[in-house]
Structure formats: C-alpha cells, structure tokens
Amino acid sequence: xxxxxxxxxxxxxxxxxxxxxxxxxxxxxxxxxxxxxxxxxxxxxxxxxxxxxxxxxxxxxxxxxxxxxxxxxxxxxxxxxxxxxxxxxxxxxxxxxxxxxxxxxxxxxxxxxxxxxxxxxxxxxxxxxxxxxxxxxxxxxxxxxxxxxxxxxxxxxxxxxxxxxxxxxxxxxxxxxxxxxxxxxxxxxxxxxxxxxxxxxxxxxxxxxxxxxxxxxxxxxxxxxxxxxxxxxxxxxxxxxxxxxxxxxxxxxxxxxxxxxxxxxxxxxxxxxxxxxxxxxxxxxxxxxxxxxxxxxxxxxxxxxxxxxxxxxxxxxxxxxxxxxxxxxxxxxxxxxxxxxxxxxxxxxxxxxxxxxxxxxxxxxxxxxxxxxxxxxxxxxxxxxxxx
Ligand SMILES: [Zn+2]
Numbered sequence: 001x002x003x004x005x006x007x008x009x010x011x012x013x014x015x016x017x018x019x020x021x022x023x024x025x026x027x028x029x030x031x032x033x034x035x036x037x038x039x040x041x042x043x044x045x046x047x048x049x050x051x052x053x054x055x056x057x058x059x060x061x062x063x064x065x066x067x068x069x070x071x072x073x074x075x076x077x078x079x080x081x082x083x084x085x086x087x088x089x090x091x092x093x094x095x096x097x098x099x100x101x102x103x104x105x106x107x108x109x110x111x112x113x114x115x116x117x118x119x120x121x122x123x124x125x126x127x128x129x130x131x132x133x134x135x136x137x138x139x140x141x142x143x144x145x146x147x148x149x150x151x152x153x154x155x156x157x158x159x160x161x162x163x164x165x166x167x168x169x170x171x172x173x174x175x176x177x178x179x180x181x182x183x184x185x186x187x188x189x190x191x192x193x194x195x196x197x198x199x200x201x202x203x204x205x206x207x208x209x210x211x212x213x214x215x216x217x218x219x220x221x222x223x224x225x226x227x228x229x230x231x232x233x234x235x236x237x238x239x240x241x242x243x244x245x246x247x248x249x250x251x252x253x254x255x256x257x258x259x260x261x262x263x264x265x266x267x268x269x270x271x272x273x274x275x276x277x278x279x280x281x282x283x284x285x286x287x288x289x290x291x292x293x294x295x296x297x298x299x300x301x302x303x304x305x306x307x308x309x310x311x312x313x314x315x316x317x318x319x320x321x322x323x324x325x326x327x328x329x330x331x332x333x334x335x336x337x338x339x340x341x342x343x344x345x346x347x348x349x350x351x352x353x354x355x356x357x358x359x360x361x362x363x364x365x366x367x368x369x370x371x372x373x374x375x376x377x378x379x380x381x382x383x384x385x386x387x388x
Pocket of ligand 1: 291292293294295296362363366367368369370
C-alpha cells in the first residue's frame with residue numbers, strides 16, 4: 001500500500017495544528033501582543049525580505065536552533081514561510097517539543113504582502129556589522145530595520161565642540177552612516193575639559209580633521225563629510241541640503257537662528273541644545289510638527305545685552321549630558337520610534353541634578369513658521385563666538 005501523498009500529509013498536519021490569518025496577526029501586533037514571529041524559510045528567501053521583528057530559523061535547523069531563538073515554551077509563536085506549508089510542519093514539530101502556543105501563518109508571507117502589510121527590507125549588513133550592532137539588533141524597537149535606517153541616515157552636526165563631541169561619538173557608535181561636521185575652529189588646550197572628541201595629540205589641528213579621525217577610529221562604517229567653514233547665510237542651504245536631521249551643537253545665537261530658518265526652508269528636523277554654567281536645555285524643532293526656535297524667541301537679543309560667553313564657565317560634563325540627550329533625539333527621529341521632544345523643552349540643572357520639562361507651543365504669528373512665511377536667512381553678529 002503506497003504511503004500518503006504530500007497533499008494528504010499536509011492536510012493531515014493542518015488538521016492537527018492551529019493556523020492564524022495575516023489580519024489577526026497584524027491586529028495582535030498592533031495591540032502590542034508579544035508575538036514571536038519565526039521565519040522558517042531558506043536564507044536566500046529571508047534575505048529577499050521578511051516580516052519586521054521576525055527571527056530567522058530555517059526549517060532544516062528548526063529543532064536544534066529554536067530554543068536559542070525562542071527559549072520560553074509558553075511564548076506565543078507564529079511561524080511563517082512562503083505560503084504556509086513548511087510553517088505548518090514546523091508548527092507540528094514545535095508542538096512536539098513542548099511549545100504550547102504555536103500557530104502557522106495561513107498563506108505565509110505571500111498573502112501577508114498581498115494584503116499590503118509591511119515587509120522589512122532585505123538586509124545588506126555584513127557579519128562584522130551584525131556583530132558590531134548586536135545590542136541594537138536584539139532590541140525589537142531598533143532591530144535590523146532600525147539599524148539599516150541608521151546606516152542609511154545622513155546627519156549634519158553643526159559644531160564639533162562640547163555638545164558636538166558626545167553627539168558625534170555616540171551617533172558614530174550607533175552606526176549613523178553619514179555624519180557631516182561643520183566647524184571652522186582648531187583644537188585648543190582649553191577645549192579638552194569637555195570636548196572629548198579631540199585629544200592632546202590633535203591640539204592645533206582643525207576640529208573637523210580631529211573629529212573625522214576619532215569617528216573613523218570608533219567606527220569605520222561612518223562616512224564623515226567635513227565642512228571646515230563658518231556657517232553663514234551664504235553657505236547654510238548648500239551645507240544643510242540632503243541631510244535627514246540637523247543637530248545644533250554650536251551653542252551660539254547666530255547659528256541657532258540661522259539653523260532654525262534654514263531647516264524651516266528645507267523641512268529638516270533640528271535638534272537643539274544649549275548649555276550655560278550648570279544649566280542645559282534640549283528640544284527638537286520639526287517643521288510642520290511643532291514650534292520652531294523663533295516661536296520661543298522671535299529675534300536674538302541685542303549684542304550689548306547678551307552674556308559675554310568667553311568669561312562664562314561651563315561644567316565640563318554638562319555639554320556631555322545635553323549632547324547625549326540630543327543624540328538620543330536624533331536616533332529616535334531616524335528609527336521612527338518613541339516620543340521626541342517636539343513641543344517640549346527639557347531643562348537640566350547639573351548642580352541640583354534636576355530635569356524640568358516645559359511645554360512649548362507653536363506661535364501662529366511666528367515670523368518664521370507661520371503659514372506662508374518664507375524666512376530669509378540672516379547673519380547675526382557673532383557676539384558669543386567660542387562660547388560652547
Ligand atoms: Zn515658529
């Protein structure tokens with residue numbers, strides 16, 4: 001007597017396991033249910049695109065590898081393949097291993113994609129990158145998709161000083177693929193109390209060069225585009241063009257207004273930070289989504305009223321704290337996760353170790369961002385140069 005045909009075998013297995021529809025999985029994921037998606041296809045199929053947040057355990061390696069991928073026997077596991085046949089066999093195998101809450105995705109990734117549900121882009125990460133970013137890859141909020149976004153991202157850092165140092169180092173560490181660095185200064189001995197991007201060895205060298213060296217040493221994945229020039233109305237749009245996010249590490253009024261207005265013109269999110277003595281502030285200006293800098297401060301103070309920054313001290317760690325908050329904002333904007341500081345200004349008091357959050361609202365009459373406004377770039381007098 002001949003054994004069962006494949007069709008008969010499949011039908012029998014299907015009768016014994018549980019199948020779930022793409023729609024129900026989509027809804028459950030949207031509700032935040034901690035479903036473990038397991039892709040059981042071959043590596044080349046996985047590389048061609050897969051469900052976001054899935055782990056890859058090819059069917060042939062399912063039994064030896066599944067415990068590493070999904071250690072908890074009571075976890076809710078949804079297995080999928082191309083059309084839902086291999087995953088049906090996989091579901092039966094996991095059931096036999098004691099996994100109690102296992103289902104097979106009916107119709108597989110083909111039906112999932114047919115419904116227009118999101119499929120993560122194929123990864124082009126090397127083994128070395130996988131190792132370097134491992135602690136990001138295991139975070140479901142970052143994962144392969146988030147890391148790919150970081151690697152493809154272009155961030156412009158204005159100022160490679162106290163704020164710019166932690167921003168540059170941590171964005172480089174995180175694998176932000178392209179970092180533009182704008183700074184016209186050279187490294188001075190008095191910078192090193194807080195500007196940890198530079199070192200005693202790079203004293204007297206242009207900061208953009210010193211920064212590029214430190215960044216490449218930390219992460220050769222990062223391409224540095226140096227702009228050894230002072231940001232002004234004539235070059236601002238040329239420099240900012242093409243960057244996904246701009247970070248203000250300049251900490252002076254002319255740069256602040258110029259960046260605000262240029263980012264409004266280009267529609268680019270701008271992460272703002274400032275430090276003074278023991279106090280720091282950070283917020284995010286995202287054109288169209290919240291207030292801009294001029295909603296808060298329509299015009300810069302008159303030069304005679306502004307503090308003489310050269311004489312004002314700053315606690316060395318303060319720009320470190322504020323710069324890292326800025327870097328955190330950049331990462332969230334790039335991976336599209338979490339809540340940014342749009343509409344919120346976070347103030348930090350280093351002496352008291354206190355954070356305070358202030359709501360900031362869009363001013364409907366703002367000279368720069370009110371509907372129909374087209375700000376003209378202005379060079380304000382640099383009364384606070386070197387203040388960072
Ligand atoms: Zn505004």
